[in-house]
Each structure stands twice: as C-alpha cells, then as structure tokens.
Amino acid sequence: MPVTKPQAEMLATLAVAARPHGARHWDAPGVMAALANIRHLDLAEVMMAVGRAARDRTLETPAAIGNTAAPCWIERPVERWTPTKTTRSDRCGECNKPRDVCERTARWGDDTHEFRPDYIQPAGSAVDELRDIKHAAMAAKEES
C-alpha cells in the first residue's frame, strides 16, 4: 500500500518529534520532500525507514529517507543482551558483586576485602551424606 499524503504528514510529524536530543533538528517540509521520492513504496517499509533515519543522530537532513540506498533502509538485527547468571558461590558476600568484578575492582580507603563467596557449600551436609549412601548402595548392587 503506497503512502498517502495524510500518512506522509503523520510520518513527517513523528520523524521531527523523534529526533534524538542534541541531533540536528529536521523540519516537516524537509521530511515531506524526502517522502515524495518514495511515496510509491509500501507504507510499513517507509515507516521503518523513517524511524531508523529519525533515530540516526548523524543525519543532518532527512534526505536519506528519500534514498533507498541509504543505511536507514537496511534492517539491522536487534542486539540482544543476556545477563550473566551469578550463583551464590560466585558472588562476593562483602560487596555483592560477581567474583570477576570483585577481584578486579580497585579498593579504596579502609575497604581491603578479598573475594569471599556469599555462600559456601557446607561440607558433610545431608546432601553429601545421602550421596555417599547412594554410592555405597550402588556399589553393593553391582557386586551382587
């Protein structure tokens, strides 16, 4: 579905409003002029290109919107960040940071702590005892 004039006006308003703080300001007539070049293209594609162009703080003018060879017309993969899981035995009980962060963080003033796990697997716990019993039982089973 090509872009109608009212849709282009909406996109121009949004593009002007979406410019990042500190980036060169665009005016609606400039965006409309760029949109005139590509109004025959699919509305959804144009919407995404306008959004990417408006977000790009290096763009001085909205002219890139009218040029389908411009980077704003290339869909970029979303960079996903996955948090690293920290177990209680990898987290410092003193500063609550992961082991690697705690160990490379500079100490200031009277903070001279060394990494000490938040949780230490107790030795001789009920779990260990059950495991030993299970091992003994399985060994006995294999012998018979």
Ligand SMILES: [Zn+2]
């Ligand atoms: Zn620490």
